[in-house]
Amino acid sequence: xxxxxxxxKELLLVFLGLLVLTGITVYVAKNINFGSLALNITVALAIxxxxxxxxxxxxxxxxxxxxxxxxxxxxxxxxxxxxIGIMVWDINNKIGLGNYNLx
Amino acid sequence: xxxxxxxxxxxxxxxxxxxxxxxxxxxxxxGMWLFLGTExxxxxxxxxxxxxxxxxxxxxxxxxxxxxxxxxxTINTIILIFSSFTVAWAIECIKxxxxxxxxxxxxxxxxxxxxxxxxxxxxxAHEVHIGNLKLANxxxxxxxxxxxxxxxxxxxxxxxxFVLTGIHGLHIIIGLGLLTWVLVKGIKGHFHSGWYxxxxxxxxxxHLVDLIWIYLFPLLYLVA
Numbered sequence: 502x503x504x505x506x507x508x509x510k511e512l513l514l515v516f517l518g519l520l521v522l523t524g525i526t527v528y529v530a531k532n533i534n535f536g537s538l539a540l541n542i543t544v545a546l547a548i549x550x551x552x553x554x555x556x557x558x559x560x561x562x563x564x565x566x567x568x569x570x571x572x573x574x575x576x577x578x579x580x581x582x583x584x585i586g587i588m589v590w591d592i593n594n595k596i597g598l599g600n601y602n603l604x
Numbered sequence: 605x606x607x608x609x610x611x612x613x614x615x616x617x618x619x620x621x622x623x624x625x626x627x628x629x630x631x632x633x634x635g636m637w638l639f640l641g642t643e644x645x646x647x648x649x650x651x652x653x654x655x656x657x658x659x660x661x662x663x664x665x666x667x668x669x670x671x672x673x674x675x676x677x678t679i680n681t682i683i684l685i686f687s688s689f690t691v692a693w694a695i696e697c698i699k700x701x702x703x704x705x706x707x708x709x710x711x712x713x714x715x716x717x718x719x720x721x722x723x724x725x726x727x728x729a730h731e732v733h734i735g736n737l738k739l740a741n742x743x744x745x746x747x748x749x750x751x752x753x754x755x756x757x758x759x760x761x762x763x764x765x766f767v768l769t770g771i772h773g774l775h776i777i778i779g780l781g782l783l784t785w786v787l788v789k790g791i792k793g794h795f796h797s798g799w800y801x802x803x804x805x806x807x808x809x810x811h812l813v814d815l816i817w818i819y820l821f822p823l824l825y826l827v828a
Contacts, residue, residue: 508696509693512692512693512696516685516686516689519685519689520682523685526821526826527826538662538663542822542823545826546819549818552818556688556811556814557811557815559692560688560814561808561811562695562804566633567630569634570637573634573637573638573641574637581644581645581648584652585655589652589655589656589659593659
């Protein structure tokens, strides 16, 4: 059951890394403009994804998990992107954001 | 754990569910990951709503988000990351039979969760005070009539803000309940290096709450 190995050092490093990334994302959002709102939010989400990956890999033990759980988690990601992407693309493309009143 | 303590006390190993402890451990973890998958789907759909309306009115989102305090958001982010760390640390402790340390870390985690909710309460109180809840409510009701009379514009951003943070807050409350249950069992001495499945599963849930907040934070607080 227990792997017998302590991951404490990794956990501490990940915690510090998450703090640094939080600092970076707040600093970037406050001080740096990448030119467009869309680009700014993309950068913020990229940093968030990096943080989420760290949490999943280390805090949620995905790195040391069995192949079954790892493949389950990894295979889900494209489907998640598909679910969000297709819906947003569909609304954007078919209805036409400019002339359809979503309210 | 020494043999004398084992004979004195009933040793909990999860086998009361009809399977050996290690098997219960593996099955529970996979079951929890499946459940977390559905949780992520729930939030994915909410994020989709966010994305659609963000593309429709980026300027509106941009301006509305300015009313939120980044300081509060950042403090809550740090609180959640720290509590996630302490619960992961607690699992490392119980793997080495350090029950007391695990209990202390679980208490710290629970206190962090409560601190998050207290922060959230002050934020909500502020939003209600400056009228953003009313704007969200007007969006919910259709945004006509009174909106025109009071020359206020219903806000889709605040509608999404209250739905997202509200459901996330509900998850915090559920997570706190789970962790309290784990802590009570920990104090009773149910866990040892051979049986800590509830700690691990409760921890997974708490990490999910943190994971979702990691995305909520930039989407709601940093778009300004």
